Structure formats: C-alpha cells, structure tokens
C-alpha cells in the first residue's frame with residue numbers, strides 16, 4: 001500500500017513561537033527503492049560450527065577465562081556484552097570478567113547483564129591536546145597499565161578482548177605484558193580510532209565490520225570482517241504489540257495496525273541537538289496525528305531539564321536511558337538517532353527505517369562515515385546537525401511514516417545488509433585463537 005497521506009505535520013512557521021525557520025534545502029534524503037524483493041529471514045545467531053575444529057565445540061576448553069575490556073559509553077560496552085553472551089552459549093563453563101572504569105555506564109550495564117565488573121583507573125585524552133591534564137597522561141597511563149596488569153595477573157585469562165573506550169587501551173597494553181595471553185580487539189566503526197590502530201600492532205586478531213575498514217589497519221592479515229556483535233535481546237523476535245504495551249500500557253490503540261511508533265535516541269549519552277529539535281516538534285505532531293506514539297530517550301544528564309520542559313501526553317514516553325532498548329526497537333516503525341556504530345548495527349538487525357543525525361563532536365568524524373554508509377546500504381535519511389531543526393526533522397519523519405511501501409522497502413533493505421551472526425562468528429574465531437593457545441600453536 002502506498003499511503004502518502006497517513007501522517008501530516010503542520011510544519012513550524014513564524015507564527016508558531018516554538019517553530020524554527022522553514023528551510024527545505026537544509027536536509028537531504030538519501031534513500032532509494034529496493035531493486036528486488038528479498039526474503040526476510042531473521043535468524044538468531046546460535047551458530048555452533050563443529051566442522052572447522054573450533055574449540056567452541058571442544059569440551060576440553062571448558063573453564064576458559066576471558067577478560068572483556070570495555071568502558072565509557074554504550075557503544076563500546078554493549079558489543080562486549082553481546083560477545084560475552086555468545087561466549088556463554090559456546091563455552092557454558094567459561095569465566096568472564098569485565099574490566100572497565102568506576103562510576104561509568106558499565107557500572108550499571110555490566111552487572112545488569114549478569115557479568116562481574118572490576119575497575120581500573122583510567123584517564124582519557126582531552127581537547128585541546130596541549131593541556132595540564134594531558135601532560136600528566138603518561139603517568140596516568142603507567143598507573144592504569146600497572147593496575148590492569150594486577151587484575152589480569154590475578155584472573156589469568158586465556159584471552160583479552162578489547163572493544164574500546166579509553167579504559168581498554170591500558171588493559172590491552174597490560175595483556176601484552178603477560179606471557180601467553182591472546183589479544184583480540186573489536187572495532188565497531190567504519191574508520192578505526194587511534195587507540196585501536198595502535199593496539200592492532202599488538203593484537204592477534206582485529207574484528208572489523210566492513211571490508212573497507214581492513215584498509216585502515218597496518219596489518220591487514222590480522223583483520224577479520226564479522227560485523228558488529230548485536231545483543232541477542234535486540235536480535236530476537238519480540239511481538240510488536242507486546243513491546244508497544246510495555247511503553248504505553250494504558251493505550252489499547254497502540255496495538256492497532258494504523259498506530260505508528262517513532263523511537264528517538266541520542267546514543268548512549270543523549271544528544272542535545274536532537275532533544276531541541278524534538279522539543280519544537282513533538283507536541284504538534286502528537287496533536288495532529290492521533291495514531292502517533294513517541295518513545296524519546298533524552299540522555300541521563302539532560303533528563304530532568306527535558307522532563308520539566310516537555311508536556312505530559314499519553315502518547316509520549318520520555319526516558320533518560322532504556323535498559324530495555326530491545327523493546328523500543330520491537331515497538332518502533334521508525335528510529336531517529338545519532339549515528340553511533342552500535343545503534344546503526346542494531347537498526348539494521350531489527351530492520352527499522354531510520355533518520356540519522358551524526359554527531360559532529362567525534363574526533364575522527366566517524367559518525368559521518370557511519371551515517372553515509374547507512375544511507376548507501378539501508379537507505380537511511382541523513383540530516384547533518386547544522387541543518388537540523390524541527391522543520392527538517394518533521395519533513396523527514398513525514399516522508400517515511402506517510403509511505404507504507406517505502407517503510408516496508410527500507411525495512412527489508414536494512415535486514416538484508418545486517419549481520420546477525422557477528423557475535424557467533426567472533427566467538428568462533430576466539431575459539432580458534434584459544435585452540436592455538438592451548439596447543440601451543
């Protein structure tokens with residue numbers, strides 16, 4: 001059905017005090033129709049390959065010990081949790097220890113996923129590069145490496161897997177000081193950060209998402225293209241109706257087929273620019289579209305302020321952070337988000353049409369690259385932050401929600417390029433790495 005008139009938003013005008021200026025040239029839409037139909041197979045990645053002699057099937061490797069080094073933001077922690085979940089499936093008696101930083105996203109995310117977290121002190125490089133804090137960085141780094149060495153020495157892992165965040169750098173360096181410990185790193189972004197580039201010289205294996213990323217690393221033979229490991233909870237089938245009722249328990253209508261749910265995400269930390277654009281838009285959108293529902297993650301830091309500015313509405317679910325983000329994906333018809341690598345991979349894994357607003361604040365500008373790849377591969381609409389306002393966002397949302405056949409095509413396209421077996425493949429290769437280790441190979 002090509003229904004272009006389902007959703008209408010009065011675009012903000014000068015007469016509307018909450019509106020921002022109308023400017024149709026200030027957004028661009030990068031999507032194209034599917035050239036052929038595809039069969040959608042949402043497969044859960046319980047990939048237990050026995051045919052290549054992987055130790056994933058070898059009970060003699062039971063009891064293996066793995067350290068996951070990850071911290072700072074969800075984009076580094078959740079891929080580590082996805083790998084840990086898959087390790088537990090492949091090696092049920094394995095012992096898994098997360099090493100991260102104190103008082104950070106991992107403090108809640110790791111224990112709530114059922115894993116043990118220990119912390120090491122770590123300091124990140126700040127901008128500008130020449131600053132009193134950065135001058136002390138070498139000293140802090142030595143302290144972090146020594147603390148990491150002690151943790152690793154006590155736990156005696158067979159393998160350390162670094163998934164990024166500034167804490168993973170000293171841990172991976174320390175891993176190399178302990179004889180026989182294998183080191184793997186996983187890069188979520190299409191272009192690697194400096195830390196992973198340095199660590200790639202020391203690592204036994206580097207897991208990447210795209211073929212083109214291999215070119216960015218000096219030792220290409222170490223790179224294995226597996227995709228980003230997405231949590232099982234996100235990949236598994238969840239009924240749309242059940243997920244929607246989780247967020248809107250008192251609205252029976254949310255289950256109706258005509259109801260549309262937009263999920264707004266700001267990455268693991270929240271995004272001010274997205275919050276401001278939404279603030280100027282949400283109420284009018286909800287007033288004019290009785291079938292519209294919005295789940296909006298503001299970020300923890302700005303939640304109180306946003307909560308005080310946003311009017312209550314039975315079709316609006318405002319939240320600082322979702323520990324049940326898998327339910328939001330299941331409920332969604334459209335995701336509006338930053339272009340963090342993990343969120344992009346989750347959008348693909350759940351087959352959601354998306355509008356991406358890449359963060360301009362990343363050092364390597366990798367969210368622009370992530371977003372542009374999403375536009376090419378999955379037809380995501382990309383709006384640059386300097387072109388983002390309530391008007392451009394309203395137009396982009398309307399163009400997708402108002403066209404059922406387009407939504408269907410975007411969904412199929414996303415699922416077609418997703419890599420649902422990434423976590424299982426990574427664990428398969430880790431298994432091989434441990435075999436080498438135990439065989440002295």
Ligand SMILES: CC(=O)N[C@H]1[C@@H](OP(=O)(O)OP(=O)(O)OC[C@H]2O[C@@H](n3ccc(=O)[nH]c3=O)[C@H](O)[C@@H]2O)O[C@H](CO)[C@@H](O)[C@@H]1O
Pocket residue numbers: 073074075076078079164188189265266267268269297320321322323325338339340341342343344346362366367
């Ligand atoms: C400021 C910063 O450091 N940004 C980087 C960080 O982003 P950030 O941490 O925002 O990264 P992503 O968008 O990649 O991942 C966010 C993760 O948090 C989870 N989540 C998010 C919101 C929520 O309410 N609940 C929830 O569980 C998502 O499911 C996802 O797994 O890591 C990404 C992956 O290396 C990079 O691409 C980003 O450029």
